[in-house]
Amino acid sequence: MSDVVKDSVEVALELNEKEVYSHIAHESAEDIIRIISSLDAERAKNRGEVIYYQDDWDDLIRQRIQKGKRHTAFDFYNPALLNIWEAKVKYLKKVRNYVKLAMLGILAFLAVTIILSFFFDTPWFLVGVSALPLLIFFHSYRKEKLDFAYYQLTQFFIDELRELVLKHQLDSTRYKFKIFSYDYFGILTRKIGSSIFAIVKTGENMTNTE
Template identity: 65%
Template sequence: MTEPVRDSVEVALELDEKEVYSHIAHESAEDIVRIISSLDAERARLHGEVIYYRDDWDDLIRERIAKGKRHTAFDFYNPALLDIWERKVREIKKARLREKMAYASIAVFIILTVIATALLRQPYVILGLAVLPAVFLIWSLTREKLDLIYYELTQFFIDELRELVEKHSLRPERYRFKIFSGDYFGVEIRKSGTGIFAIVSPQSRVVTSAETGSND
């Protein structure tokens, strides 16, 4: 018979102070690597890439917020992460809503020009067709906006993971994650038999790389 799943608090109560923080850091790091991969997978899909990675980061964080079988490690480690995540999610939803409303407005305008053309026997439909290029412009601007949001959010969690690993002396290799874009700072790309993954780089190495790049 399998043992019942215990939440973070139950486990933490059995540990000393140092072990408590190490335990919290470990659970937080496990959550963060899933969030990083999920966010970057969404960003890659935004670029039209076919990504088979599935792990709903939205459900993950909501699961961690709920005080059910498990408590969220973020409650103990950095509650501000949840506030940042909520704000970015609202930005994503607003951008998608604005895009849909813009498409709907264009569609209504074209329909009205068609009706006007039929009733008044004047080529008003030409005006409707003239706004069609705006569809591509709206699509392009929305994708740029969403890409920036996903990038900022993913980079933020990468930075948080690196800080967590360094502060609590965790092994970066233990918290490797799938990554689909190559423009993030502070990560090292590794290859294994199962494919490509990434780990966070030590802060000193990131600073050195940045300084080297600026001197070139």
Template identity: 60%
Template sequence: MENIKDSVEVALELDEKSVYSHIAHESAEDIIRIISSLDAERAKLRGEVIYYTDDWDALIRERMAKGKRHTAFDFYNPALLDIWEEKVKLGKKLKRLERLSYAVLGTVVGLTGLATVLMGTPFILLGLAILPLAVAVRDRVKSSLDLLYYELTQFFIDELRAIVTKHGLTPEKYKFKLFTGGYFGVETKRTPSGIFAVVEDKSGE
């Protein structure tokens, strides 16, 4: 026998759907800010001049501090927050290693220079010979950070696509700026206010 729901049950279901729709909307708005901010940092790392300011790190920490359980990184996919934390830690570690490498190389060059003055032997040539290592360190760290920002940005793009598809949101309402390329699941849209990116709806796949 078919279970017939009374009006209260139906109303409760509709309210729940409405609540989830609102949660999805707020989460999508958070994510588009994070995507643009991350990609802006990636572009700046490549030496581009970007006039975009929005502190994605502060946004996430603000949500955590307020205890909001309805944001994308702790409501839809708990792994989002863990992945973000790990990427941030890795980025800081890479920058610390870069600074340490420069300090070590500078110390070696300084010591060889001092030895040259004290002993009259051109040890400074040995110190100068290792200077190209500074360029190698810079390029390696830059490449690693670029990959880090790319992976994190792509992860949030994928999460936005999942939210838009699951809750039937209109992708065009959640357009965002991208400053670099190579991302999957996005398409470019031209609007009166400029060129923006939107995620592709996965429901048609």
């Protein structure tokens, strides 16, 4: 009789554990889709598009990492996430700072040549003006480097979402996310109203979008 009771308790515990896993997986997926949309919105802004999206992707990732650490016992924390996120944030800041310094240096050089032209009555400013095309170069360089970094980070979270959906047998259609770019790997896109939403693909063919 005691064996029967013991087996029943074990079954109940297993069911509760599955419910816990399911709940945490759902919560994690909800967090990730917000991160994906926020990152892609930032990428679109970097391209010059006017995007009205309020979420701060950096803060969302911090929150996801904190939640993930609390759920470590349930295997909902990817240690690689922290390293990848920190590396990308450092890279984004480095590109922004270097380009900003370079552009300020060019403008300062132009200002110096204007001052020299004024004091020595010589067209030194023409030398400064000749450096202005570098501003266009650095602006394009910044945009290109940031775009690729945002792309990599967004694709990483798309892949994380897919793994979560597959591992815990979630319904991928429940986790659609707003998207502004269409070059990500392994998603299906659909237009809903005036916006484009995407879900992760879980089939064999992961390369095409609709």
